Amino acid sequence: MGVRLQDVAELAGVSMKTVSNVVRGYEHVSAATRDRVQRAIDELGYRPNLMGRRLATGRTGLLALAFSNVALPYFAELSRAVSAAAGQAGYRVLLEETDGTLEGERAVLTSSESGMVDGILFQPSTMSSAEISRHRSDLPMVILGEGAAPLPVDRVMIDNFEAARVATAHLVSLGRRRIGFAGHETQNLSSTSLQRIAGYQQALEDAGLRPDPALLFASREISPSGAVEGVGQAIDAGAVFDGLVCRDDLAAIGALRALHERGRRIPHDVAVTGWDDIELSRVTFPSLTTIAPDLDELARRAVEMLIERISGFSAAGRHELVGYRLEVRESAPSAVPEETA
Amino acid sequence: MGVRLQDVAELAGVSMKTVSNVVRGYEHVSAATRDRVQRAIDELGYRPNLMGRRLATGRTGLLALAFSNVALPYFAELSRAVSAAAGQAGYRVLLEETDGTLEGERAVLTSSESGMVDGILFQPSTMSSAEISRHRSDLPMVILGEGAAPLPVDRVMIDNFEAARVATAHLVSLGRRRIGFAGHETQNLSSTSLQRIAGYQQALEDAGLRPDPALLFASREISPSGAVEGVGQAIDAGAVFDGLVCRDDLAAIGALRALHERGRRIPHDVAVTGWDDIELSRVTFPSLTTIAPDLDELARRAVEMLIERISGFSAAGRHELVGYRLEVRESAPSAVPEETA
DNA sequence: ATCGAAATTTACAGCGCTGGAATTTTCTTG
DNA sequence: CAAGAAAATTCCAGCGCTGTAAATTTCGAT
Numbered sequence: 001m002g003v004r005l006q007d008v009a010e011l012a013g014v015s016m017k018t019v020s021n022v023v024r025g026y027e028h029v030s031a032a033t034r035d036r037v038q039r040a041i042d043e044l045g046y047r048p049n050l051m052g053r054r055l056a057t058g059r060t061g062l063l064a065l066a067f068s069n070v071a072l073p074y075f076a077e078l079s080r081a082v083s084a085a086a087g088q089a090g091y092r093v094l095l096e097e098t099d100g101t102l103e104g105e106r107a108v109l110t111s112s113e114s115g116m117v118d119g120i121l122f123q124p125s126t127m128s129s130a131e132i133s134r135h136r137s138d139l140p141m142v143i144l145g146e147g148a149a150p151l152p153v154d155r156v157m158i159d160n161f162e163a164a165r166v167a168t169a170h171l172v173s174l175g176r177r178r179i180g181f182a183g184h185e186t187q188n189l190s191s192t193s194l195q196r197i198a199g200y201q202q203a204l205e206d207a208g209l210r211p212d213p214a215l216l217f218a219s220r221e222i223s224p225s226g227a228v229e230g231v232g233q234a235i236d237a238g239a240v241f242d243g244l245v246c247r248d249d250l251a252a253i254g255a256l257r258a259l260h261e262r263g264r265r266i267p268h269d270v271a272v273t274g275w276d277d278i279e280l281s282r283v284t285f286p287s288l289t290t291i292a293p294d295l296d297e298l299a300r301r302a303v304e305m306l307i308e309r310i311s312g313f314s315a316a317g318r319h320e321l322v323g324y325r326l327e328v329r330e331s332a333p334s335a336v337p338e339e340t341a
Numbered sequence: 342m343g344v345r346l347q348d349v350a351e352l353a354g355v356s357m358k359t360v361s362n363v364v365r366g367y368e369h370v371s372a373a374t375r376d377r378v379q380r381a382i383d384e385l386g387y388r389p390n391l392m393g394r395r396l397a398t399g400r401t402g403l404l405a406l407a408f409s410n411v412a413l414p415y416f417a418e419l420s421r422a423v424s425a426a427a428g429q430a431g432y433r434v435l436l437e438e439t440d441g442t443l444e445g446e447r448a449v450l451t452s453s454e455s456g457m458v459d460g461i462l463f464q465p466s467t468m469s470s471a472e473i474s475r476h477r478s479d480l481p482m483v484i485l486g487e488g489a490a491p492l493p494v495d496r497v498m499i500d501n502f503e504a505a506r507v508a509t510a511h512l513v514s515l516g517r518r519r520i521g522f523a524g525h526e527t528q529n530l531s532s533t534s535l536q537r538i539a540g541y542q543q544a545l546e547d548a549g550l551r552p553d554p555a556l557l558f559a560s561r562e563i564s565p566s567g568a569v570e571g572v573g574q575a576i577d578a579g580a581v582f583d584g585l586v587c588r589d590d591l592a593a594i595g596a597l598r599a600l601h602e603r604g605r606r607i608p609h610d611v612a613v614t615g616w617d618d619i620e621l622s623r624v625t626f627p628s629l630t631t632i633a634p635d636l637d638e639l640a641r642r643a644v645e646m647l648i649e650r651i652s653g654f655s656a657a658g659r660h661e662l663v664g665y666r667l668e669v670r671e672s673a674p675s676a677v678p679e680e681t682a
Numbered sequence: 683a684t685c686g687a688a689a690t691t692t693a694c695a696g697c698g699c700t701g702g703a704a705t706t707t708t709c710t711t712g
Numbered sequence: 713c714a715a716g717a718a719a720a721t722t723c724c725a726g727c728g729c730t731g732t733a734a735a736t737t738t739c740g741a742t
Contacts, residue, residue, distance in 0.1 A: 002455060002479075004728060015692045020730060028690060030738095047455040051401065052728025055392040055697050070420055071620060076412045083438065095436055097424065114343060114388040115698090138343075224624040253624055260626040279412060280621070283565040283594055285601040345698060356722045361700060369720060371708095393698025396727050456728090683742100690737065697730085707720070712713105 003046040012040035023048055060118050063091045063306060066108045067123040067144070068100035073278035074248065075123075078144070081299035082121060089307055091118070100125040100222075109135040119306045124148050125190060140309035142302050146192050153317045154305045158293045158324045160192065164199025165206070166326050167273045167291055168245050172207040174271055174332060176243030179204065180215035180234075183227050183251025193247055196275070200245050215241055219251060227254025228261075235262050242270055243332075249274035249281045252288050252331070271332035286330030294323040344387040353381035364389055401459050404432050404647060407449045408464040408485070409441035414619035415589065416464075419485070422640035423462060430648055432459070441466040441563075450476040460647045465489055466531065481650035483643050487533050494658045495646045499634045499665045501533065505540025506547070507667050508614045508632055509586050513548040515612055515673060517584030520545065521556035521575075524568050524592025534588055537616070541586050556582055560592060568595025576603050583611055584673075590615035590622045593629050593672070612673035627671030635664040 005023075009016045014037060021029050022037040023046075029037075040046075054060050065082050067075045083093045094117055098104030105127045108120075119140035124132060124147035132143075133150035143155040171179050181200050184193035201211045217234045219226030227246065235258065246252035252274030256266060264270050266286055274281055277292030301320055328334050346364075350357045355378060362370050363378040370378075381387075395401050406423050408416045424434045435458055439445030446468045449461075460481035465473060465488035473484075474491035484496035512520050522541050525534035542552045558575045560567030568587065576599065587593035593615030597607060605611050607627050615622055618633030642661060669675050 002728095005730095006728080016728090017693080017730075018691060021691085024730090030690065033690080047453055049728050050454045050456040051392060051396045051399075052456075052697095053730075055396045055699085055728075056730040058392075058697070060392065070411055071414065071417045073412065073414070073417075076414075076417045079411055079436075080438070083436075092435070094433070095420075095424075097421070112388055113391045115390040115392045224621060228624055253621065257624050257626045280565065280594065283569055283598050285598045285626075343698095346700095347698080357698090358700075358723080359721060362721085365700090371720065374720080390698055393727095394700075396698075396729085397700040399727070685742085686740095688737105688739075690735100692735070693733090695730105695732095697728105699727090701725095701727105703723085705720100705722070707718100709718070710716085712715095 002049065003044045005046075005048070005052075008037065008040045008044055008046045011044060012037045054115075059310075060115065061091055062094050062117045063303070064094050064096050064108070064117040064120040064122075066096040066098055066105075066120060068098050068104075068125050070095060070097060072250070073280065074276040077276075077278060078123075078295060078299065081295040082303065085296070085299040085303040089303060091303070091307070096120075098125065102126050106131075106135070114138075119310045121302050121306060140306060142306040142309070144298070144302055146195055148191065149317070149319070151317050154302075154309065155317065155319045156298055156302045156305070156322060157320075158291075158298070159321050160195035161199040161202070163275075163291045163293075163324050163326075164196040164245065165203040166199075167275070167289075168200045168203030168243075169206070170289070170326055170328070171243035171245065171271050171273065171332060172203060172209070174243070174267075176271055177209060178212075178215065178241040179209070179243035179245060180217055180239065180241040181245045181247070182217040182231050182234075182255050183219050183222070183247030184216070185222060186218040186220060196245075196247055214239060217244075219254075222247075222251075224250045224254035224257075227251040228258045229254075230258075231255045232258035232261065235259075235264075244270055244272045246272060246274050249276045249278045249288060249290055252290070253280070253284055256284055256286075256288075256331070267330065267332050273326075273332050277327050281327075282329070284331075289329045289332035290327050292325050292327040294325075297322040343390065344385045346387075346389070346393075349378065349381045349385055349387045352385060353378045395456075400651075401456065402432055403435050403458045404644070405435050405437050405449070405458040405461040405463075407437040407439055407446075407461060409439050409445075409466050411436060411438060413591070414621065415617040418617075418619060419464075419636060419640065422636040423644065426637070426640040426644040430644060432644070432648070437461075439466065443467050447472075447476070455479075460651045462643050462647060481647060483647040483650070485639070485643055487536055489532065490658070490660070492658050495643075495650065496658065496660045497639055497643045497646070497663060498661075499632075499639070500662050501536035502540040502543070504616075504632045504634075504665050504667075505537040505586065506544040507540075508616070508630075509541045509544030509584075510547070511630070511667055511669070512584035512586065512612050512614065512673060513544060513550070515584070515608075517612055518550060519553075519556065519582040520550070520584035520586060521558055521580070521582040522586045522588070523558040523572050523575075523596050524560050524563070524588030525557070526563060527559040527561060537586075537588055555580060558585075560595075563588075563592075565591045565595035565598075568592040569599045570595075571599075572596045573599035573602065576600075576605075585611055585613045587613060587615050590617045590619045590629060590631055593631070594621070594625055597625055597627075597629075597672070608671065608673050614667075614673050618668050622668075623670070625672075630670045630673035631668050633666050633668040635666075638663040 005016045008019045096108045123144040129148035129150040143149040146157045149155040204211045217230045219230040274288040274290035277290045281288035349360045437449045464485040470489035470491040484490040487498045490496040545552045558571045560571040615629040615631035618631045622629035
């Protein structure tokens, strides 16, 4: 039902291959021919059919981006960064949500069809690295984030341990001495939570503070409401703290609410830090001091590495770190005296 | 570089077509043959190549979903609803972001390749219906939301005018008499804003209240920060109001912050409503009373109609409304006395 | 003019799969 | 057991495009 390459070729009086060359900007085509073909293309309103092209080239121009859930702001923002980076390289991005479940992750990796995408950027939540490497060894893959990653596979992440240490040290520098951690799972802790808690603990020890298990406020589920509940119950149970490192910004937003509900002033009574620097962290009340990963760089490197793999690069897995910074806002302002709106 | 249908056929000792029939679950295949073929498939680890299938069938199994930006929670949630609905029908969804600009919208509609998707669900922000109908009359399309929609094209939305009236009437029922509207554009108002403002005005008139232009607090940009600024400046300039209808939840979150900063108590001094019922609206402090569109139904109908169009349905455009409800939370609790945490 | 090299253009064989028609096998029924 | 119907399977062409290699044209230098 469309105009075919053949139709253009006939109208322009050249071979299909020449039209193909013009369409794809091949350089060795004479100006005269190019004009004639272009005129035919315009006249017929020809658009290349991607399926034909793909079958012939074996490439789809599509990268899969798999993570738990776009409705989590961090992932939505990651998705934009990845789309931008992929677009630069001439690729489009197909989102695949796993809902953070093992089945979801399996479904993505074992999807029974092939050829849908040229490669995949995968942020695992629960799958073990053993299982990851077992599946789909054929599909070029780059792991995003601090989840499991088989050694042979490329991975890009920020240094979670170090960033958590920095965030915690910031609270220490504000003079806080009873610093809690909130928002991790109640059991089966994700590697994300584990690494962040480890960094938090390190900072406490560096400061000569004794980590107190009673100040770890887990969430029944990883969500803002989970944190409202977790932090709220802890306070009601008598937990005393003047600083709170949250696993992520959503947990921090929940913590803010739990603290507000109980009349705690932030940062006066409790200074809070988040993680991810989602857009909303600027407009919460108070705005959130948070770890801001360099998403653009993360996406850029990940896409770059994936494209190298697609192009045949096959050395051992490269595990790279990208930068982050501590974005200091109202919920834990800088140590230097400063107005807090 | 993979196992081909042909390879399976040879191993199983049947024709390619029979293998194809087994793969796709065609019913008229004897149990014995099916077993033999299945064994060959398993043994070789065969996976159908989608490109081949697509070229042969002319269908891609992909629907495009185009809107401004996934980082806006409403769109992220819409995207999930659409993916779910499309998945039910055997389709996958390719996200296309327009950034809310005319160029972005044009890029999506005129993308120079064809055959990438079977149809498109498009939520226009700025494009006129005339231009929409001019482009890509070949691609099956369904318009989402209250933006421009050419008559011949299907569209699904909620009744924005009526919902805005309901939200505003809710504030009236709480005894509020100076009710503002916040979060719309400073100029070139989107049809979304226009319809919501119209419903807001209607409710005021129904209640015998005089709409006051001084209570329309536009945002320099459609974002939470835009609302923080817009509402903040209005208060500082002396605007007096005890109710505030926000164009969307993000504007409401911004308004919450602007009010908090100035010591206004919510809902005591100012009752606030949002729009969209994004997940975060449950955990803001206070949580938001908001218009909750029936996203699942919206997505379900939109996908259904799009698939009908793809299947050849070609009658005039159907313009359908789906439901919504007023989700009453803390920022504007129900009239009946009730505790507000 | 003439010849070899460089630049352009073309022919052709598929990429992997499916639709539809045609064929073969199997099942029913008298 | 034959004949016809139904079920199962195969054949074949081709979806729209591109890679490769071969053919043709053009160009520069003799």
